[in-house]
Amino acid sequence: MINQETTVEILSPSQRLSAVASLxxxxxxxxxxxxxxxxxxxxxxxxxxxxxxxxxxxxxxxxxxxxxxxxxxxxxxxxxxxxxxxxxxxxxxxxVIDEVEASVPARHYDLAAELLAAAIQHSIDSGIGAQDALSEVAFDAGVKLGAEAGSIEAVLENTGYFPLPDGEGGTIMANCPFHRLSKDHTGVVCKLNGSLLTGVLEGCDDSSNSIEPDTNLSHCCARIVPKQPS
Incomplete structure (x- = not known):
């Protein structure tokens, strides 16, 4: 489970810009x-x-x-x-937040760093592999974000994923909040991203959608797909 001290507090892109302007x-x-x-x-x-x-x-x-x-x-x-x-x-x-950065398009390298550090600590404490530790930590963080926001749409907006309809009933993410990291560490970042978004669905009790890989390298590695009726 995610360390209770791991923070997943996120300012939306507009809040970040507003905070920077305020300072x-x-x-x-x-x-x-x-x-x-x-x-x-x-x-x-x-x-x-x-x-x-x-x-x-x-x-x-x-x-x-x-x-x-x-x-x-x-x-x-x-x-x-x-x-x-x-x-x-x-x-x-x-x-509450001792550092404020803003970027266009939105990036959240602070969140990635927090989750990666928490995953390393979880791996050391539990003895499980780093990949499994990252999946667990990112999933738990997503659950917390989803529960606080109440919907996957709210989390995507706050985190700067810039969701767009894919024309087939699903949703693609036109922006990756971890873009620069994903270029050199694609497997790690995509594992983090997929687990985080899957946790968000769990946290906001969204049973109608699932997270699937998106191989289009022009945007985020994950997409939201409606579950087919059983």
Missing amino acids: GDPVRKQLFELLREREDAVSRDECAVILNLPKSTIRAHLDRLVEQKLLAVEFRKVGERTGPGSGRPAKLYKV
Whole structure:
């Protein structure tokens, strides 16, 4: 099974572009870099003091970074005082994604790296072969993505596969999120990709489709094919 610490959090291509654009603002960039360096969540007031800016300005930029899914919010009491009379919990901010990249067309080399590293660790821990470990890890990651997204279509859109009808009732992927890796490591990447997408179908409880190889090298190695009635 996939290591519970393996992350499969994915920003859609549009979210990545929006996040990169958001960090083009110098104040938001300063805030993001400040929070990225902190191990614990930080309050708005502390950010305002460190950056020597008004609290209202800091609040507006923090809220924007939360909207872009770069920061998460948590509420808890700070300081040594606890219990009644110790005040309300403070609103604190923490970095969720500490690196943001955007590309056109969409690529997700971060996801590939995470799954490949998790597969190596799984192979070491379990003693199974690397290929089987990769299949298991990618499948489990796909299950999680499918369960969170609710449909194969949502995962394909968020991950940048650019699905298109094949004219025969199925779907081809006009873009490979792992394109550069697949050119030199075709077998490994296609195994990862097929297992990931098969897991997505499992996770979103899609029993009407299956994943099959697509030998057309002009796009992704996998295609979605409707299952034939038994």
